[in-house]
Amino acid sequence: MMKHCLSGLELSSADTLQLLALAQAQKAHPENYQHTLACKSVVTLFEKPSLRTRLSFDIGLQKLGGHAVYLNEQGQGIGVRESVADYARNLSCWADAIVARVMSHNTLEELAQHASVPVVNSLCDRFHPCQALADFLTLQEQYGKLKGLKLVYLGDGNNVSHSLMLTAATVGTDCTIICPEGYEPDLALVEQAQALAKVSEATIVVTDDIAAVAGADALYTDTWVSMGDDKPLNEVRDIFHSYQINAQLVEHSGATSVLHCQPAHRGYEITSEVMDGPLSRCFQQAENRLYAQNALLTLLLNPTAAVLPESMEKAS
Ligand code: CP
Ligand code: NVA
Numbered sequence: 001m002m003k004h005c006l007s008g009l010e011l012s013s014a015d016t017l018q019l020l021a022l023a024q025a026q027k028a029h030p031e032n033y034q035h036t037l038a039c040k041s042v043v044t045l046f047e048k049p050s051l052r053t054r055l056s057f058d059i060g061l062q063k064l065g066g067h068a069v070y071l072n073e074q075g076q077g078i079g080v081r082e083s084v085a086d087y088a089r090n091l092s093c094w095a096d097a098i099v100a101r102v103m104s105h106n107t108l109e110e111l112a113q114h115a116s117v118p119v120v121n122s123l124c125d126r127f128h129p130c131q132a133l134a135d136f137l138t139l140q141e142q143y144g145k146l147k148g149l150k151l152v153y154l155g156d157g158n159n160v161s162h163s164l165m166l167t168a169a170t171v172g173t174d175c176t177i178i179c180p181e182g183y184e185p186d187l188a189l190v191e192q193a194q195a196l197a198k199v200s201e202a203t204i205v206v207t208d209d210i211a212a213v214a215g216a217d218a219l220y221t222d223t224w225v226s227m228g229d230d231k232p233l234n235e236v237r238d239i240f241h242s243y244q245i246n247a248q249l250v251e252h253s254g255a256t257s258v259l260h261c262q263p264a265h266r267g268y269e270i271t272s273e274v275m276d277g278p279l280s281r282c283f284q285q286a287e288n289r290l291y292a293q294n295a296l297l298t299l300l301l302n303p304t305a306a307v308l309p310e311s312m313e314k315a316s
Contacts, residue, residue: 004112004119005296006105008129008163009192013170013200015299016136022306023137023288023295030063036298036305037066043095044122045071047078047102048227052262053122053130056289057099064294066301069095077103088114096301103228118300120293125159125228126186131261131285132163133292136171138285139218142257147172147200152216152253154178154243155269157185157206160222160261165204169193172200176212180239210242213253218281220259221245221269233268246271250279257281 002010011019026033044057058068078087088111091098098115101122102108112119122130136146143149151168153161157179165185168175175193177185184190184206193204205212213219224240225231245258258274260282266272275282299306 002299005129005300006108006112006119006121007127008121008132008166009170011129011170013172016133016167016171018306018308019133019292019295019299020137020140021308022298023133023291024140025308026064026294026298027288027291033064033294033298033305035065036302037061037064040064040066040096040297040301041094042066042068042097042099042297043071043091044068044099045073045078045101046122047073047100047107048123049074050101050122052286052289053101056286057122057293060290060294061297063290064298066096066297068099078107084110085114087111088119089116092116097297120296120300123159123227125226126162126189127166128159128163128261129167130289130293130296131160132167133296134285134288135164135220135259135261136167136173137288137292138259138281139173139257141284141288142281143217147202148174149217150174150176150215151218151220152176152178152213152255153220153222154210154213154245154249155221155240156183156224156226158222158226161185162189164220165190165193166196169196169200169202169204172197172202174203174205176205176207176216178207178210178212178243180243181208183239210249213249213255216253216255218257218259219245219250219253219255222261223263223265224269233265237268240269244269244271245274247273247277250274255279259285262286
């Protein structure tokens with residue numbers, strides 16, 4: 001049984017499909033889940049800014065009868081006033097779970113090591129598993145399946161690309177990551193994804209060749225400069241400009257949906273024409289953050305409520 005969700009790799013293929021099916025059930029029938037997390041208190045702590053994550057956890061918990069307590073640590077971060085270990089031990093005295101957005105993945109590992117309650121990664125330097133779960137929920141809704149789809153990510157080989165690639169490999173979606181040379185995803189994680197993909201019979205490809213967009217079902221992009229890196233976007237514009245998702249690239253790819261985790265930098269990694277166009281699923285992804293996270297918290301905090309009637313177990 002999964003205790004924490006730090007990288008997303010804690011979720012097997014079966015767990016991920018169960019979570020997505022539960023998210024769909026909770027989205028379709030919220031009235032059946034109003035008390036699923038009754039009396040549960042979840043601390044949501046942030047060392048970095050957020051709109052979607054903060055709000056979707058807070059409002060999502062209210063929908064399940066629980067509540068979120070926001071802890072703003074965007075000043076000096078945790079581990080300065082007291083150790084991360086003591087921080088985890090104290091939060092565990094009052095909270096039923098800790099959701100943490102941190103600068104370094106090591107902080108999450110340390111929190112999990114010393115907390116007696118589940119720890120959930122809501123973005124770190126290496127992963128963004130809650131985002132990937134919402135994205136695969138969006139793809140499941142759009143295509144009715146995940147196996148055999150081709151998802152193409154363009155841009156920086158960052159935390160979001162890592163979580164997409166790993167989740168794709170887990171559930172059997174073909175995933176191509178197209179990045180400029182020097183901005184590739186972490187090689188060890190690519191190899192881990194390729195090993196998972198052998199089992200799920202998917203393919204994981206990393207290339208700098210834009211022509212690899214051909215045959216995509218879904219295109220995905222994210223900022224060219226992530227939080228924690230204070231480089232101005234204009235400094236990398238020349239390196240990334242040909243990786244922009246614009247109308248011409250979408251048409252050339254043949255894709256039928258376009259995703260972006262947001263915040264978007266319109267005119268940089270994506271044009272407004274595409275983001276506001278008919279193929280955009282960007283706001284559906286934002287909406288699905290709430291449902292994917294609610295399903296994850298249900299699995300962690302009230303697993304018996306996560307079991308669906310057989311007739312509803314349908315995520316592919
Ligand atoms: N996609 C995402 O995590 O958005 P926020 O940074 O606004 O939480
Ligand atoms: N890669 C981005 C994702 C923001 C949701 C970042 O880490 O800033």
